[in-house]
Amino acid sequence: MRYLQVQEIRCKHLLHRTGASFAEFTLNPYIGCGFGCSYCYVPVLRAKRGQEGVDTWGSWVQVKVNAPDVVRREMLDVPRDAHILIGSATDAWQPIEKRYRVSRGVLYELSFYPNKVTILTRSPLLIRDIDLLKRFERVSVHISLPTVDERVRRVFEPHAPAVAGRLELTRRLLSARLRVTWAWCPFLPGVENTPEQIRRYVQTAAQVGVREIWVGRINYWSFLEGRYKALLRKYRGEAGWTPRLLMREQTEQMVKEECEKAGIVCRVRYYTGSAGTSPFTHPFGGSRSVATEKERLGRSLALQKDVT
Template identity: 30%
Template sequence: MKIRHCSPRPALNECSLESCAYQVDPYIGCAHLCHYCYALNGAETNWSREILYYEDIQTQLATELEGIPAQHIYMGWKTDPYQPCEEELKQTRRVLELLHSRGFSVSILTKSNLVLRDLDILTSMDQSAISLSVAFDDENTRELLEANTMSTLARIEALKECKQAGLRVSAMICPVIPYVNDPIPILEKVTPFVNKIWVYGLSILDESETNWKNIDDLLKKKYPSEYSEMRNAIFDRTHHFWAELRAEILDACSRRSFDLSIHI
């Protein structure tokens, strides 16, 4: 894996989420290599070969933040801020240090327990929120679809530690792939450690998208008998699979109290 500086570009970008006006991605590319990744649709590099990073993200971001009032910044839009190389490069940590010094807070989405390294900064920020993305109860399926991610168990442990540290914590159960992974066992495992659970299906609009091309052959090969119905459900949100799953999730959550946001 080549890790090198990116060409000059803004580090602070607008964010379309309701809760955040700006986002920062400390890396370009993502070595977690999730086959279904929606960010692959606009990928600039081959993520299995190279990851780019800003030459001096702290100085650059300090300039870009001039005149922007302290607020909540999103991290985890088109890359995971806790790449394997973050352990050494500390780009995300530098961003957090700067944001903290200026009174900002963050909302982070990651699949890595490396986020625990930065609990000292995150807990000093006002109202920071951490979300761990976790979708596969079965480790073989996780390894098949997210080649380089941490185990599900490690992510659930990370949720627990973030919650114990006093952070606002959510689990993003994403993606639900019809007839491949069942979100209910994951939901039951994460419930004690989160304030909120999000559930999302596989995000692919049509067959021309890069992430569909990336995952299609894999699904066909590994799930030959389910493939046809799976494909129908992926491209049709009125398919009975989604209505049945929604009902199952609501039933599983009916005796628990946490914020649930279903997007399937």
């Protein structure tokens, strides 16, 4: 078991305006994340700001112990039609939440308002709070699930919840008549590229009742390339990394075709990150429009405000 350094802090603000189209406000009850996934973009943002190295990500968490009180005050000035995203720079239901319950407290405060709320998480701990989710007029949960293969999960996100736990979270949320989207983010090059792997992922989603999948790329590839390729060698053995493993347009087509067969809506989404030398300028190759680039920039700037 890893040692996790926990620090209790008091925040002045919790809701941050994004300036982007995916949500008007982001909300993160924690700084840092105990899951420490190998491909996470948040430590890269922090490293670019000179805060700490990428390698320490996952070893520390700061708990905003007064988060429920702060959001109660701030919601008085938030427009009722504003969209709020929980978990843009942390997982609000990471293991430490079981003890501190600050995310549950935040949900309770938000439940008194008609605002649209989206939760991004990979944690089955959210099952605990289904009673509060059912109080919302407009709420959706995006479950981060880059793979349905437990062996892959153990290599690329060894400290995150098992695949089975996320499948159970999906079932429980759907049973409560809550909206669920799977976030196939990031799409793991060299791991999820074959027709068989894509078919397995989509069929698993269909079997548990998922009707929408978002697909996204690895962000800040120039920072994470070395770490990712090392993990890929661990997974693939001597085969390791080759350029042919990059996602191409035919990969996108395979994903869309399998989703269409299963009656699942497939959306390619761009979260954050500078293109730079990344082979993932587009999740499946190709180019992006000026409008998309502006939206990406807005998201990146918004997230940089949230990682502090």
